[in-house]
Amino acid sequence: MAASRSDLPLERDASARVLPWVIAVMVYLATLALAGSIATHGALARWSAGLAGKATVQIDPAPEQEMARRERLALEVLRTAPGVTDAQLMPRERLAELLEPWLGKGNVAPDLPVPELIDVSIDPAEVDLVELARRIEGVGPGVRLDDHTLWTRGLIVGGRSIQALALIAVVLIGFAAVAIVVFATRAGFAAHIDVIELLHLMGAQDDYIARQFERHFRWLSLKGGVLGLALAGATLVLLGHFARELEGPLLPHLRLGWGGWGLLGALPVAAVLVATATARFTVMRALRRLP
Amino acid sequence: MPRRESFPLKVLYGYVVALARKEPAEAASWVRARSGTWRHGRTPRRVPFSQPFWIGPVIRFQNVGMRYDLGPEVLRDITMSLPPGSFSYLTGPSGAGKSSLLKLLYLAHRPSRGLVTMFDQNVSTMARGDLPELRRRIGVVFQDFRLITSLSALDNVALPLRIAGTAEDEVRRHTVELLSWVGLADRLNARPATLSGGEKQRVAIARAVIARPKLLVADEPTGSVDADLGLRLMYLFEELNRIGTTIVIATHDERLIERFEHPVLRLKGGEFVDLPRERQ
Numbered sequence: 001m002a003a004s005r006s007d008l009p010l011e012r013d014a015s016a017r018v019l020p021w022v023i024a025v026m027v028y029l030a031t032l033a034l035a036g037s038i039a040t041h042g043a044l045a046r047w048s049a050g051l052a053g054k055a056t057v058q059i060d061p062a063p064e065q066e067m068a069r070r071e072r073l074a075l076e077v078l079r080t081a082p083g084v085t086d087a088q089l090m091p092r093e094r095l096a097e098l099l100e101p102w103l104g105k106g107n108v109a110p111d112l113p114v115p116e117l118i119d120v121s122i123d124p125a126e127v128d129l130v131e132l133a134r135r136i137e138g139v140g141p142g143v144r145l146d147d148h149t150l151w152t153r154g155l156i157v158g159g160r161s162i163q164a165l166a167l168i169a170v171v172l173i174g175f176a177a178v179a180i181v182v183f184a185t186r187a188g189f190a191a192h193i194d195v196i197e198l199l200h201l202m203g204a205q206d207d208y209i210a211r212q213f214e215r216h217f218r219w220l221s222l223k224g225g226v227l228g229l230a231l232a233g234a235t236l237v238l239l240g241h242f243a244r245e246l247e248g249p250l251l252p253h254l255r256l257g258w259g260g261w262g263l264l265g266a267l268p269v270a271a272v273l274v275a276t277a278t279a280r281f282t283v284m285r286a287l288r289r290l291p
Numbered sequence: 292m293p294r295r296e297s298f299p300l301k302v303l304y305g306y307v308v309a310l311a312r313k314e315p316a317e318a319a320s321w322v323r324a325r326s327g328t329w330r331h332g333r334t335p336r337r338v339p340f341s342q343p344f345w346i347g348p349v350i351r352f353q354n355v356g357m358r359y360d361l362g363p364e365v366l367r368d369i370t371m372s373l374p375p376g377s378f379s380y381l382t383g384p385s386g387a388g389k390s391s392l393l394k395l396l397y398l399a400h401r402p403s404r405g406l407v408t409m410f411d412q413n414v415s416t417m418a419r420g421d422l423p424e425l426r427r428r429i430g431v432v433f434q435d436f437r438l439i440t441s442l443s444a445l446d447n448v449a450l451p452l453r454i455a456g457t458a459e460d461e462v463r464r465h466t467v468e469l470l471s472w473v474g475l476a477d478r479l480n481a482r483p484a485t486l487s488g489g490e491k492q493r494v495a496i497a498r499a500v501i502a503r504p505k506l507l508v509a510d511e512p513t514g515s516v517d518a519d520l521g522l523r524l525m526y527l528f529e530e531l532n533r534i535g536t537t538i539v540i541a542t543h544d545e546r547l548i549e550r551f552e553h554p555v556l557r558l559k560g561g562e563f564v565d566l567p568r569e570r571q
Contacts, residue, residue: 007450009441195439201399203427204454291401
């Protein structure tokens with residue numbers, strides 16, 4: 001069919017050599033930004049689910065009797081406070097477990113002075129955290145209520161900002177890609193205006209000419225998109241590998257999941273669609289200037 | 292394609308082949324012998340090719356003016372009418388508006404004012420999307436041939452058929468046939484850069500006629516080729532005219548006009564100087 005071949009020698013243009021690389025870089029950056037956004041979204045969901053409705057009372061190490069008294073008093077306060085659904089003293093074995101990552105297994109001496117922790121479940125709708133914190137602190141020096149809100153609020157605000165920035169970056173990269181394809185198409189149109197005019201004079205419809213540009217840019221952006229995605233995928237796998245090696249406290253939360261990978265896989269497809277549509281629109285617009 | 296239509300083209304092919312062998316006299320007699328048979332064919336279904344299937348002139352200009360963008364008018368008050376099967380020269384000094392008038396003829400431009408009618412359709416007010424259909428009935432031989440350098444001779448000649456959406460096997464068949472008839476059977480895949488001037492010209496003409504145009508427009512066809520080639524080209528145009536194609540040739544070669552007598556449209560300063568007699 002006539003549709004499968006090209007009358008315009010577009011494949012010899014500079015765009016054929018340069019554009020796939022430009023698209024590859026853009027898809028690469030967009031993929032990383034989108035991956036960051038998706039991972040942050042997942043991590044935020046897990047953090048808020050894990051932390052909402054939880055609080056901790058910490059009692060600093062003190063002489064044993066004093067310690068027991070403060071414990072009792074703190075539990076008393078918690079039981080009478082509105083909105084507190086549960087308060088459990090954390091057993092010493094659990095504390096030792098929590099310390100293991102820092103001190104090593106079996107290295108926690110039984111007589112090591114460690115703070116006591118009371119795990120508190122709260123109903124966020126009813127509790128007055130300011131009043132509760134004031135009363136807990138009234139129990140004695142070194143007794144504090146940690147309601148995590150400082151942490152969660154900071155994390156959520158920070159996470160949301162990262163997400164927003166990543167999405168803005170993806171959108172901006174999209175705009176840049178459109179601009180580059182517009183320029184490449186115009187350059188191609190100008191370079192082949194003689195042949196285009198000739199086809200036009202032989203009775204070619206605008207669509208006949210636009211299809212040839214579409215096919216050219218579809219192929220170029222497909223090459224670039226696949227290359228960019230492959231590079232970005234390799235980068236993400238490496239990042240994940242290092243994150244697991246480091247066992248950092250935050251990085252393990254950054255997981256993509258199948259949905260995330262699927263979304264990333266859609267990026268080259270989007271790049272191809274955007275490039276093709278942009279090329280077509282640009283050519284059809286330019287052709288309207290011919291009589 | 293109906294069988295009966297292919298005969299005139301074959302006449303043309305044979306003629307061009309004879310021309311390629313530099314035997315114009317023999318070529319003409321070859322055509323005469325065969326077109327006679329064809330014109331007075333024994334079966335009544337053979338409609339003479341020279342009779343048009345539309346009524347009225349191929350082209351009619353009424354008070355046509357043309358300007359480029361906001362520039363001065365390069366054509367003023369052009370009124371003319373070309374009947375089907377006519378052969379006309381378009382001449383005049385440089386800058387008289389020959390190229391502009393040709394552009395109107397092959398629909399590369401629309402008039403700024405006045406009425407242009409082609410094939411009984413009003414071009415001045417026609418929707419842009421309807422023009423390609425009309426352009427496919429017009430063959431153009433450009434002064435510099437305008438072959439696409441990246442395409443083979445075959446693909447260059449195939450362009451008008453492909454643009455018209457002809458099935459690929461037909462495109463191939465017709466193109467190979469026509470190129471063989473013009474003596475380029477062994478140059479099908481040659482790029483224009485590797486063709487000689489005469490070969491290029493034959494490719495350009497093959498491209499102009501492959502879609503069987505009703506109107507053939509040639510811009511200075513003898514301008515950039517040697518006298519011998521120019522002469523052979525004129526014989527070819529006369530033969531095409533004889534089988535019914537309306538022909539307009541722009542030239543400033545007065546000797547050519549004297550040698551092959553046809554009505555002359557003479558432009559000067561964007562106007563016709565002496566209006567040609569209407570042939571009806």
